[in-house]
Amino acid sequence: MEHTYIITGMSCDGCRSKVEKTLNAIEGIEANVSLQPPIATLKMKKHIPIAQLQDALSAAGKYTITINNSESPTDKPETKSCCGSKKQDAIENVVFADDARGKYYCPMHCEGEKVYDKPGSCPVCGMNLEKIPELITIKIKYTCPMHPEVIKDGPGSCPICGMDLVTMEPTDSEENKMYNDLVRKMKIAVLCTVPVFIIAMSDMIPDNPLMKILSTENWNWVQLLLSLPVVFYAGWMFFVRAWKSIITWNLNMFTLIGIGTGVAFLFSLFGMFFPAIFPAEFKTHNGMVSLYFEATTVILTLVLLGQLLEARAHSQTSGAIKELLKLAPTEAVLVLDGKDKVISIHDIKKGDLLRVKPGNKIPVDGKITDGESTIDESMITGEPIPLDKKTGDNVSSGTINGNKSFVMIAEKVGSETLLSQIIQMVNSASRSKAPIQKLADRIAKYFVPIVVFVSVVTFFVWAKFGPEPALVYGLINAIAVLIIACPCALGLATPMSVMVGVGKGAQSGVLIKNAEALENMSKVNVLITDKTGTITEGKPSVEKVFSLNNDEDSLLQSIASLNQYSEHPLAQAVVNFAKAKGVSLIAVKDFEAISGKGVIGTVENKKVALGNKKLMEQVKVSVSEELENKIVTEQKLGKTVSYISVDGLAVGFVSISDAIKTTSVEAIKELMRQGVEVIMLTGDNENTAKAVASTLHLSSYKSGCLPEDKLKEIKRLQSEGKIVAMAGDGINDAPALAQADIGIAMGTGTDVAIESAKITLVKGDLQGIVKAKMLSQAVMKNIKQNLFFAFFYNALGVPIAAGVLYPVFGILLSPMLAALAMSFSSVSVIGNALRLRNSKL
Known part of the structure; x- marks a missing residue:
């Protein structure tokens, strides 16, 4: 049995891990807990009362577990629905859509997945929280072109001049605000850091010209004053994150950044104000303590640069969602009593008759009742050729009408439309964790304490055996170890690739519900497919x-x-x-x-x-x-x-x-070439099934299958260790889609089937499975490249920073160079992930 529960009281990834560990400790439970949304998915060998679950969580902390009343068919694989009367329920039961409404999250990946109920700043890192985009929450404002002070919620006329109101341009998103905030901090950091760096480096110049202007002591005061905006404004968020990570024992890259730069800054402060407490080894030839304001400011500025690039990359990887949001029309033409009336998209109700004029976007999902036209559906299906549509044909929100006008009836509005579901699914998937990420998380959990230990050992080894001033060498190398070992690249390796991959899939008509499905699709070696509507046109x-x-x-x-x-x-x-x-x-x-x-x-x-x-x-x-x-x-x-x-x-x-789709033959041939065994399970008779299987050159098929027969066949294959994907489009396929390792629904099928699946093919074409598999393979290859580079970089960088090359080659790595190398590793991972956008599917 598999059920989902809502967990309240979790505020960080440490809480999530604690809740997951507590639930897994209960006998007979396999738990998987997420922060976004705050959901616990429990696989139980036998039913366990919720009171027992609550007792265990209460002992672990202030956590509350409640039944998720909006479990989708995915959560109930044994349900055998035999009618389509609950289509509406299936749509309303999308967990992401329900839980995401009015939610905010911190987009910086290194901090895990955090979701909050109110806007503001992230309590962990201080960044502006970003609104989780949702189609139905987009509020359209209208204004007068001549009188911009006139702003209304709906269309109409200007009360001053009578001119028709037009839609306002959307305001800056939270994501852009966060990026702009980082840009401002970066400008201040650079403005202050460059002079500090020049002052510090000028000591290396013979007959230092700066000394002719001010004394060393005064230049130290200038360095301190210039470093204050960098430490307490531009880079303060890193110290906040470091402190949070230490008190929650959720150690991460900012733990190392905070400790390293904090030690360097405090050392410099004490060196300025209390030089007498330092031994001679820490002092220069003129008796003054060596200060490291330049190391502190340069490191914080470089890390800030890395965050800025990450935020920029995040904006680029969200491009698919943004483009989908742009597709959402803002108004529609309502046909009422034979007259046309322009109304807001939010005022459309089911059953309304809407006129779609040439070149206009189709406002909601529905069916043509009068007229015909060609519809450009490329933005949803990924297919460039417009489709001919006539009376009785279905049309989807966001697609573009051709050169003829027609009247349609609204059948799905708001969050029910295909466009809205696509946006919700892409949002949810891009922020979910792939199983391979758990490996990186586990390694990072132990990696940070090990690095801190290595840093301490480095200090004492240099202090004991290093050349004079030994203590200075020890401090600098210890800080360099902390900085270069920063696992930022490790934290970015998986989520960046997943985000780009999910966005790429959406642009190609392949909707992926979560990162786990994206990863597992590359492992599929058996495809179970239905016949009617999947292999065939579905238009008998x-x-x-x-x-x-x-x-x-x-x-x-x-x-x-x-x-x-x-x-x-x-x-x-x-x-x-x-x-x-x-x-x-x-x-x-x-x-x-x-x-x-x-x-x-x-x-x-x-x-x-x-x-x-x-x-x-x-x-x-x-x-x-x-x-x-x-x-x-x-x-x-x-x-x-x-x-x-x-x-x-x-x-x-x-x-x-029911004609076989022309693409089915090509798709099945390609899948079999890749080593995927394709099995057709159909409720049709033996003779018809044999004729179709022969046309497709299928080596295996079964006829006369009831829904429970498909379910049993999938379970049998899974018991043999096979990774099974199931493609179907009917209500009867829902149990099998939920049971399969990867359920693949035809976008042309029923809502229940789509909700039961992990992947939806918008066009309802088996070629989409080939695309999904190619995308999965490309993403997994990209993730492995990123993880290898991150691990290789740290394995190589830490010993060099610790000074292992010094005895033989005399090479040492300053903290500033370590920070530069750390930032470069993050940029390399981001760049490699963005390459996925150019993948051909």
Whole structure:
């Protein structure tokens, strides 16, 4: 069993680790806790009361655990939904959408994942918190072009001049504010640091010209005054972070930065004001104590530069989300009583008729009711060729209308629209942790104490065995060890690649729910795929209705009337066929949809059943040899055939064709070339399944599968150690999608299927699976490159900073050079991650 719970009381990654460790200590529980959102996912061998969980957490700290009432189908893999009446629930149950509303987070990756309820500054690092973007929270303001002081929440006319109001440009985002704040701090840091550096380095110049202006003591005062803005304004956040990390014992890169620069600054202060307490080894030839204001300011400035570059890179990696947000239209044209009225996007309600003019963005998800046009869906599907749309076709929010006007009915608004779901999913995934990140986290947890220990040992070794002034050498090298070992690159290695990868996927029509799915996709060696709507077009059409009594019209009316209550694609095909022939639908009593088999009901006092052979067996209907032979002939042609029985007698069948997508053949061929075993599991009959499998050159397939059969097959493969991906689009596929290591939903499928999956292919095309696998492989390769570089850099840099090369080569690494090398390592990791944006999928 797998359930999710909401945890309150966590404020940092240390809290998260503590809660996770406490829950894992309970027998029979495997816990995974996240901060964003504050959710605990528990896998239980047997049910454990929430009171027992609360007792354990109360003993560990002030943490509260509550049941997550908005568990999605992903949290309930055993649920077997057989109808689509709860589509709305599935959408509202997106945990990220519910929990993220009005939430703020600190975007600096080195600090882990922190989410707060109110705007302001991060209590850990002092940075401005960034608003988690959500489509439905975007508030559009309107103003007058002639009178900018006029600002309203909705469209209308200017009360001063009567001119139509226009939408205002959005204000600076929290992300930009944070970046601009860093830029200001960087300018001040550079302005103050450069003179300090010049003053300190001038001692190396023969006949120092600065000494002719002021004495050494006075220049020391200048250095102190110039270093104060750097320490207490530009770089103060690093000391705050260091202090927080020490008191929570969540040691990180800022622990080393804070200790290193703090020691250098305090040493310099004491050297200025209390020189008498220092032994001769710390003093220069003129009897003054050596000061290290330049080391402090240069190191803080270089680290600040690294943070600035990281913030800039974060802004670039969020580009996909920003572009999606730009797609969101701000207003729409409402058709009311035959007249057009411009309204705000937020005022649209389900069932509203909306006019979409040429070149306009489609405001919400819906269906065309009048007219036709071509729609550019490239921003969502990644496909550049516009699609022809006619009456009855679906259209999506944010896509762009061509050169014709049409009227549509609004079916999904606000957070229900596909565009909104994409934004929410990309946001959630870009801030989730990949399993490989846990390895880096564990290493970093032990790495910092080890570095501090190495730094202390370095000081004492140099103080004991180093040349004079030995204590000075010891202090400088100890600080250099702390600075160069800073695991910033280690902290950036995974999240930067994940963010870029998720954004790249969104641009290519591959929506990834979390980083774990992104990582595991590269390991998949078995793909389970449904047939209808996944391999095939999912737009079945009726070829013919056959009746043993030559009464096709009456039989068509009965089965179409029965199918009007079903959402299955085959059922809709029958209804559409009947309507096209002008057949009227009549009322049906006792309607029942039997999952994986068909439908039954009472039509004009007759018991009618329509479905596969298993349904006929269930309702105890025998099929004549003549009818069976005709059905087998149809099936061998690759047609899907449904049996029809009336009052316990098999009287005919309906033959339905569903063309195989042209891309399915190419995609499956490429996946098999990459070593992925492709297995088709379909509820269709053996003959039809065999015909499709033969066309696709599949080595393995199973027909007549019920939803529970697909679930069992996936569990069987997983028990053999296989990494299984499942691709499907129907409500019946939801349990199997949730059970698979990677559930892949067709974006053209049902909402329940999409919510159960880890990856959604917007276009509903198996080529998307090839793209997802290529993207996963590229991201994992990139992460491994980053981690290797980070580890290699630290393994090489720490010994050099400690001075191992000095006895042989006379080489020492100053703290300033160590800070420069540390910043370079971070920039290299960021640059390598950004290369993913140029990957071809």
